[in-house]
Amino acid sequence: MTSKIMEYFRGTQNKPGERALVQKLDFFILTFCCLMYFLNYLDRSNLANAYVSGMKEDLHFKGNQLNQINTVFTVGYTIGQVPCNIALYYIKPRIFFPTTMVIWAGLTMATAGVHNPQGIMAIRFFQAIAEASTFVGTHYILGSWYTEKELGKRSGIFTASGLAGTMIGGFIQTGIHSSLNGARGLAGWRWLFIVDGIITLPVAIYGFFFFPNTPSTTTAPYLSAEERALAVSRVPEVDERTPISWSFIKRCFASWYWYGFVMLWIIAGETESFSSNSLLALYMKAHPTHKYTVSQLNNYPTGVPAVGIVSTLSWATLTDFMGGKRYLVGYWIGITGIITSAMILAPGSTTAVHFAAYYWAGSVYACQATFFAWANDVLRHEEDSLRAVVIASMNMGSNAVNAWWSIIFYSANLAPKFTRGMWAMIACSIALAVWTTGMLYMTRRDEKGRKVGNEETDKNSEVIPEKV
Template sequence: MASKFLQYLRGDQSLPGERKLVQKLDFFILTFCCLMYFLNYLDRTNLNNAYVSGMKEELNFKGNQLNQINTVFTVGYTIGQVPCNIALYYIKPRYFFPACMVAWAGLTMATAGTHSPGGIMAIRFFQAIFEASTFVGTHYILGSWYTEKELGKRSGIFTASGLAGTMIGGFIQTGIHKSMHGRHGLSGWRWLFIIDGIITLPVAIYGFLLFPDTPRRTRAPYLTAEEKSLAMSRVPEVSERTPISWTFLKHCLSTWYWYFFVVLWIIAGETESFSTNALLALYMKSHPKNKYTVAQLNNYPTGIPAVGIVSTLFWATLTDFMGGKRYLVGYWIGITGVITSAVILAYRDTTPVVFAMYYWAGSVYACQATFFAWANDVLRYEEDSLRAVVIASMNMGSNAINAWWSIVFYGAKNAPYFTRGMWAMIAVSIAMAIWTALLVWMHVRTEKRREIESAGIALDRKEGGILVEGEGEKGTAKAEVKGAEV
């Protein structure tokens, strides 16, 4: 077992030149995508860091205005999902991704000049549309280049980079608040958005110069002609059709893939609610007895994404090693959600216990890497445009629900205890385990059907050759043609 695991970590590429190709892909694809996602999450989550670092008081936030801003962001993010992935069919990724980065960097810096929650709300809506390109677009790109045995680990590394943005954002805000607060008359939280926007631009330039697009469209100067051919041979050749047509739309809605994976991610997205709604930070900010400094408000919640990074890499690597058993994460999430919610309900006044449960809840972030890798695995033999739309629709569906879910169950006015949200988490966690089992059942059925169809095609080809055997060279030629047409 140990030697097998070490072999997995080294890579099981067996074709001549394959290991060198994968190393190049890892360097140029993962470095750009991980940096892009890191900055994406840094820009996105630093609104919560700014809120607890003086923005609330300076802009006179009232009631659930923070949640309303996050909802508007979610609406924009939802609107952008499918169009962004479809755009990758018409615009090369090395143009599209950097252009979106430049746009959201400019909007992030514009946030520093706002003077009301309404101004932030308008900016965040358009910022979300451009940021929608990153997560689903990258998962589509990863599925285009990597094999089933390679995908989980790479998806895990990519997801972990976003969590690193969440984790480091708190420390960055602490440092900026300490060193930049009041400089040139600007508050520390305003400097946070300016610096976030500036550091995004060099990564956009890097992507424009060196991102390799997709195997069939790449012109990357660092890939040889042989490596480009090898890259195309490593992934199944699938049919293509334009993603903008009524025929294609009806085709998407007639498959079980769309419904099952969209619902899977809708449920999974709500199991992340403790972390994505910054409940620990709001618990600390609103606690009736305990008082925390700005540094503590920013630094203590960073333990949640830290747990998420470890959990993501662990489950992504484990499910790869176990042959793609991504469904195991669904059961882990179900257990985690029920236990953490129940304990917080029972011990809400015992601060160390509440902290521990919120940290443990961060482990559900593992579903981001494994579930999108699962979708890529299952759709590997379907046409490419269907895979792109299903992946985008997963995130679109989740964010459409989260747009109102966070206000109903996790509104800031419900801090510090979020009793209603705890019961909602128990419900979606149980639903997560049930839906995971149903999806596994559908996947097994589909794989069995595909095996039967493949066996039938192989048998037809064999019989096609036998029927004309002995009829001379002309007959043999017909048999070969007949076999090729089946």
């Protein structure tokens, strides 16, 4: 067992030059994608940080206007999913990703000048479209470069970088509020958006020069001709077809992959609602007996993504080590969702119990890396355009549901207990366990069929010796 663990962490690259290639890919792909996603989540989480740091009072928020802004963002994000991933077929990722970063950096800085919630709504809609391909586009790129045994760990590192943005955002807001609040006549929460936008630009410039595109289109100067050929040989050869055609649309909707993985992520996405809707921060803000300081409102919720980072990296590594058993995370999430909801709903439960439940619920973030790695694993034998559309549709479906789900079940005016949302969480957790079981059956059926097909092909290709 020890030797197997050591072999896994040393790497699974066996071809000459393969380890050096993977090390280059890790450096140039993961550094850019992780920094991009870190800044993406930093921006998203900082709206909630700004809200509890004075923006609510300065802009005269009423009722559930914060949730409405999040819904507007979700609508824009949903609209942009599939078009942005398809755009990667026609615009080089080295150009597309950095360009969208420059756009959202500008819109982030523009948020510092708003005077009412409606202004934020307008900005966040277009910002969401610019950010739409960050998550699904990166998972498509990772699936294009890395093998099945390498993918989970890289997906986990990428997802953890976004959670780090959520976690660090609270500390950044605390620092900005204490050092820049009132500087040049601007409130601390306004400086937060200015700083966010400025630090995004250098990463975009880095991407313009060094991102390698895909194995078949890369012109990266740090990859030799032999390394480019090796990169192409590491992934299955599949048909290349245009994603914009009626025949492709029919093939997409005729396969179970689209329905299976889209519904999987719709359900799983709603089990993340404890964390993605910043419920702990809203719980603290609306606490009936305890009044928290601005620093506490920003710092205490950082424990949720911290748990998410540990859980994401642990599960991504474990499922790689176990041969790609990504489905195990579905059952973990089901158990977690039921127990943590019950802890909050329990009569007489204390504030400490509620904090423990919200922190534990952060482990649900592990489903991001593992479920998208699962989709990449299963679809790596299908045409690339189908893989790109399914991955984008997963996030599109999840966000389309979350656009109204968060208002109904996790509106800010339902704080601090979110009773309606807790019951919805229990229902989603049960549904996820059931759906994961169905997905496991379908994927194993396909694996068996593909294995039989390969054996028949090998048998038919054998050369029969001539009789003398």
